[in-house]
Amino acid sequence: MARTAPASYSTLQKLLHWAVVVLLALQYFAFDSIGRAFRTLIETGTPSYSLIPIAHIVVGLLVLALTLWRLALRVTHGAPALPEEEPGWAGIAAKLTHGVIYLLLLALPVSGMGSWFLASRSLAELHEAGTSVLMLTVLLHVAAVLVHQFWWKTGLARRMM
Ligand code: HEM
Ligand code: HEM
Numbered sequence: 001m002a003r004t005a006p007a008s009y010s011t012l013q014k015l016l017h018w019a020v021v022v023l024l025a026l027q028y029f030a031f032d033s034i035g036r037a038f039r040t041l042i043e044t045g046t047p048s049y050s051l052i053p054i055a056h057i058v059v060g061l062l063v064l065a066l067t068l069w070r071l072a073l074r075v076t077h078g079a080p081a082l083p084e085e086e087p088g089w090a091g092i093a094a095k096l097t098h099g100v101i102y103l104l105l106l107a108l109p110v111s112g113m114g115s116w117f118l119a120s121r122s123l124a125e126l127h128e129a130g131t132s133v134l135m136l137t138v139l140l141h142v143a144a145v146l147v148h149q150f151w152w153k154t155g156l157a158r159r160m161m
Contacts, residue, residue, distance in 0.1 A: 005081040009159060013077065016070050017160055020105070023063050028135070031056035041119055057116065064109035071102060083154040090148075097141050104134040 009017075034056040037048045047053070082091045108130050115124035148156035 004078075006078050008080055010073065010077050013070065013073050013079075014160055016066050016073070020063060020066055020070075023059050023066070024134075024138075026059050027056065027063070028131070031059060038116065038124060041116070042121065045119070047116070047119075053116075057112075060109045060112050063105055067102065067105040080159060083148075083152075083156065086148070086152060086154060090144075094144065097137060097144065100137050101134070101141065104130055104137065108134065 031052055034053050037050065037053040041047050082094060108127060111123050111127040111130060114120055115127050145157055148154050
């Protein structure tokens with residue numbers, strides 16, 4: 001358990017952050033057409049294990065595993081304190097945003113598996129809604145990093161490089 005805040009994120013924490021960014025880009029832009037395979041599953045009752053559903057499921061489970069790993073590292077290594085020159089509300093907003101992202105990175109694979117393996121339309125709707133909320137939260141996260149970097153000029157982006 002980390003007792004004091006470390007000076008920086010560890011190399012492994014940084015690698016995992018960017019690995020998850022790449023995996024999420026694949027989920028949203030390459031493997032999002034799993035929806036077609038899901039409709040076939042609902043209509044015929046038989047799952048199709050062609051390339052896209054397999055890739056979507058494998059990458060989704062990988063995101064789950066890497067997120068659990070990141071959360072464990074957050075407990076053992078910790079995370080650096082926010083720059084002192086920034087307003088207090090920015091730290092609260094960052095904690096909230098990171099919390100929502102972590103929660104969705106756990107909830108999406110679970111709701112995804114539920115919708116696919118139980119052929120559940122309501123879980124699929126929940127999964128889809130979750131993907132939209134994650135997209136919005138990530139946009140907010142990236143906008144915040146840009147504000148820190150270029151408005152407050154605290155060099156925050158370097159903390160994840
Ligand atoms: C972090 C992990 C995941 C992300 C970011 C993600 C992302 C997405 C996205 C962007 C879509 C398309 C939504 C749309 O068309 O509006 C989708 C649909 C779907 N995903 Fe995932 N997914 C993840 C994990 C999983 C897993 C592990 C499974 C199954 C084991 C799964 C099963 C599905 C299914 C069945 C659909 C179709 C839902 C429908 O069309 O109603 N997902 N997912
Ligand atoms: C799919 C996209 C992304 C996701 C899901 C994501 C998620 C996260 C999460 C959960 C954290 C908190 C880490 C922790 O303290 O445990 C974080 C931190 C960070 N992210 Fe991202 N991120 C994404 C994209 C980006 C991008 C594109 C940038 C660069 C513009 C970026 C820059 C940073 C920085 C600099 C931090 C450290 C913030 C701090 O020191 O408090 N992220 N990210």
